[in-house]
Amino acid sequence: MSLRTSLKALPTMLRIGFSEAVAYRAEMIIWVLATTMPLIMLALWSAVARTGAVGRFGQAEFVGYFLAAFCVRQLTSSWVAWLLSYEVKQGTLAMRLLRPISPLLAYATEVLAGIPLRLLVVAPVVAISLWVVGAGAVPASLGGWGLFGLSLVGAWLVTFYLNVLLGTLSLYLESSQKLMDIYMVLYFVCSGYMFPVEFFPPGVRMVIDVLPFRYQMGLPVELMTGAHATGPALVLLAKQWGWVVGLGVVATLVWRRGLARFAAFGG
Amino acid sequence: MISVRGLRKHYQVHKRPPGLKAALRSLVHRSYTSVKAVDGISFDIKPGERVGFLGPNGAGKTTTLKVLAGLLHPSEGEVHVDGHVPRLREEAFLKKIMLVMGQKQQLLWDLPPAETFELNRAIYDVPRPQYKQTLEELVSLLELEDLITKPTRQLSLGERMKCELAAALIHRPRVLFLDEPTIGLDVSMQVTMRAFIKAYNEKTGATLILTSHYMDDVAALCPRVIVIDKGQLSYDGTLDALVQRVRPEKRVVLRLARPVDAALLESLGRVVSHEPGSAVLQVQQDAVNATVGRALSTLPVTDLTVENAPLEEVMSELFQEGKARRAEAAREAVPA
Amino acid sequence: MLIPRRYLRLLGVQLKASGLLALQYRADFLAEGLTSLAWTFTALAPLFVVFGTRPSIEGWTFHESLLVVGWFTLLQGVLEGAISPSLTGVVEHIRKGTLDFVLLKPADAQFLVSTQRFLPWRAVNVLSGVGLFVYAFVSLGRWPSFPGVLASLVLLGTSVLLLYSLWILVVSAAFFVVKVDNLTYLFTSIFDAARWPSSVFRGVLAVVFTFIIPLALMTTFPALAMLGRLPWTWLVGAVVGSVVFAWVARRVWLMSIRHYTSASS
Incomplete structure (x- = not known):
């Protein structure tokens, strides 16, 4: 598809994606409630930190870390894998393919268009973090903010592409749900979502550094x-x-x- | 506009008989069968034509449409739509065509249809003035004024289908594929849709291919029909000629002033139905004049019309014929 | 509560159908085993990390906590094998508007939607849970007392009842939300907090997880019972509490059905 058409269509696609996100605001609140695991982990690690700091983490550091983890999850998450496999199953992927625009771009704008609404959830959490932790909750310098922003964009892209990869597998497998489950498990454990990756023993750390998960969550949080x-x-x-x-x-x-393959087997 | 040469589309399908034993066996070994959805079809369609695809369920109509729309790759054969090879899905091609499926929707479920129209405008890169004009026409022709600002989920099936059609026409496709566009709609809505589709074709000169279970759709819209049966083309021509071929007999419908004896009717032709106040006879075409004359002179006729057999009947006869022919061929193929 | 024979027969039919379906997807068995192991590993990895820093946290040692994780894993098997699949089914029904067909049937709607689908492969999780119990007690160098086992079995019953009631509450929410796919996810992620001994939660969270979403009763109580540390008053409390909870869930369900039938056209 030509880049020019795509770019011209982008603002409208984003605007309509945003309208959709607003229509699904109740949905989003449910999803936000479903992603409160960092708060549970915060409670757990606070209990641990009551008897003394863990590495460089005291209670305040844990608050900063897990609130940041919560925010990063809100901003980088992607549901394209589920959407894709649903549309393959329902055959509605065909409707997307009829349009002269890449479905991948359409999926990406749909996810991006949801971000403004999520910022509404993120902003108060960042405020709370600032109040509890102080200035340490956010990057100290403009350069720090820049690096953080870059890592956030990177995390979004890694998550998006992994979703596309997983979703595309549903064109090959009868049910790709299991794979998505396994992916989520690895993401939770290896990304720094449940605890900072530096808590892993050194041997495991080497593996974690090589896997993509840390770059979806841990890096922006750090x-x-x-x-x-x-x-x-x-x-x-x-x-x-x-x-x-x-x-x-x-x-x-x-x-x-x-x-x-979809074109060979039909939808 | 459209040319199809020797189109074949074969699938591999996983097959499993029902039952626990078969389920256990399929754990270890799966058997596949090859399904010939389309098996060697050729035809040409000129710009502006309205063509109906007819055939029983699973005959290959939808598969052919999807190949023409570039959604399926042909296993064999050449397909061209307005100079494009559909499977390449070139942008220029996609901007010229549209496929409307009665059972699948493109409208955004929780937003008003107006938003989907706007989205399509952007995606198809339709200039604003043209978009405004097209939309105004569609809104007035399909009577959408009150609908397009309500969330799609609140619309009835018929209203949704009208909006679906409108969304498909925002970019003024030159070729329109319609797969069961009136499925599930009530009769008056079917009439509206037909009238609109015909008007669109006449006004814009767009080429139109339609599949439908409702013979009335095809009769009202398509001067030319292509019959596909078991993946093969079994007829290509006008609907009238098809009816002539399958059912050369005509029907004479009589309204009677008073009940008449059954024997009297049987002497005129084959009795299709007989009630106290009316009767329907079936007669050979060349005998129509004679029969009408005799009926008028011997029976208390208050009204008389001559009709073709109902299309549904013609079709079911045609497909029965196809089945019988295949069975015959199969018997001959197997040595006794 | 007396269950009519007809319902038992219905349950049998549904179980058989689910069994056949499970056999159809051959790759699932392996994937199921793998996911189950992966889940167990997830439950353990943070545990290793946490106890890598301290020998005991809020009165729980590593091996004692393993019992809580064991109960969590076991209940997860029950949840994913017998409860969640039907939840997904109801969500689908509401989305497609086919719930009417269920309501038309001459049997209790709650029973019908609760038994419409099972995923037998997920029983692998139950086995993993039991495996964790055995490993934990071998490591602790002792075995649970007979009354302890008895009490934990009673609590298994109440835990399943609680889990099921919680599920009915989530399904009830599905009647009020437009797009409901995320409810399943919400449910599993709330349940996720049950993998930790409840004493780590303080303040608001402690109240929530004991009384509002009684996760503490589901995993920590049975683990305490196995260790012989559960006061009998807590046991009674858990039984009474879960019955009350189930009753509330049933009322909410009936209310939601009324809302659905009066709101839809």
Whole structure:
């Protein structure tokens, strides 16, 4: 599809996506309630920290970390895998394919259009974090904010591409639900969502650093709470964007092949 | 406009008989069968034509439409739509066509249809003035004024289908594929849809291909029909000629002033139905004049009309014929 | 409560149908086993991490906490094998407007929607749970007392009842929300908090998880019972509490059905 048409259509697509998000606001509140695991983990780690700090984490640091984790989840999450597999099952993917615009772009705008509404949830949480933790809850400098922003965009893209990859598999498998379950489990444990990845023993850390999950959650959270100096932060960002590019290529290729298969077998 | 040469579409389908044993067996081994959804079809359609695809369920009509719309890749054969190869899904091609499926919708469920129209305007890159004009026409022709600002989920099926059609026409497609567009609609809504589709074709000169279970749709809309049966083309021509071929007999419908003897009717032709105040006879075409003359002179006729057999009957006869022919062929193929 | 024979027969039919369906998806068995192990691993990984920093937290040692995780895993098997699939079914019914067909049938609607689908492969989770119990007690170097086991079995009953009632409440919410897919997710993620001993929660969360969403009763109580640390008054409280909770859930369900039948056309 030509880039020009896509760019011209983008503002309208975003606006209508936003209207849809508003229509589904009750939905979103339910989803927000469903993503409160960082608060549970916060309660747990606060109980642990009552008898003394864990590494560099005292009670206040845990508050900062898990509130940031909550916010990052709100802003980077993606439901494209579910949407795709649902549309494959219902055959409505065909309706998307009839349109002269890439379905992937359409999915991406749908997710992006939901972000303004999510900011409404995120803003008060950040305020609470600032109140409890103080200035340490957010990056200290403009440069810090820049790195954090970059990591947030990277995290969004890694999550999006992983979703596309998983969703496309539903073109091959009878039920890709199980794979999505496994993905969620790995995401929860390995991303820094339930506890900071630095709590893993060193051997496991090496593996975690190589997997994409940390770059979906842990990295932006760490950059928001100022866990890294600029040097190491840049190294981590480079690794994250490596994943962005790699997954982008793989997801697009698999998607194209999946479509060819869809066209061979019918919807 | 559209040319199809030797189109074939075969699928591999996983097959499992019912029952616990079969379920257990399929854990280890799955058997596949090849289904020939479309098996060698060729035809040409000129710009502005309205063509109806007829055939029993699973005959390959929808598969053919999906191939023409670029959603399915043909297993074999050449397909061209206005100079494009559909399976390449070029932007220029997609902007020229639209497929409306009665059972699948593109309208955003929880937003008013107006939003989907707007979205399509952006996606199809329709210039504002043209969009405004098209929308105004669609709204007045389909009487959508009150509908397009209500969330889609609150519309009735018929209202939704009208909006669905409007959404499909925002970019003024040159080729319109309609797959069961009137399914589930009440009779008056079917009439509205038909009239609108016909008007769109006449006004814009768009090419139209339609599949429908309702023969009336096809009779009202399509001067030309293509009959597809078991993936093969079994007829291509006018609807009238098809009826002539399958059922050369005509029906003479009589209204009677008083009850008449059954034997009297039987002497005139085959009695299709007989009630105290009316009767329907079936006679060979060349005998119509003679029969009408005799009926008028021997019976207390108050009204008389000559009709073709109902289309539904013609079709079911046609497909029965196809079945019988295949059975015959199968018997001949197997040595005794 | 007397269950008519007809209902037992219905349950049998549904179970058989689900069994057949389960056999049809051959890859599921493996995937189910893997997901189950993965889930158990998720439940354990944070536990290892947490207890890597402290020998005991809020009065629970690592192996004692394993019992709570065991109960969590076991109940998760029950939830995903027997409760959630039907929930997804109801959500689908409401979305497609086919719930009317269920309401037309001459049997209790709650019974029908609760038994419409089972995923037998998920019983793997129950086995993992039992495995955790065995491992935990072997590591603790002792076995639970007979009254302790008896009490935990009673609590298994109340836990399943609570889980089921909680599910009915979530389904009831589905009648009031436009797009309801996320409810299943909400349900499992709330339940997720039950993998930790309830004493780590303080203040508001403690109240919520004991009285409003009684997660403490589901996993921590039976674990305490196995350890012989559950006061008998708590046991009685759990039984009474879960019955009351079930009753409330039933009332809410009936109210929602009334809302549905009067609101839809």
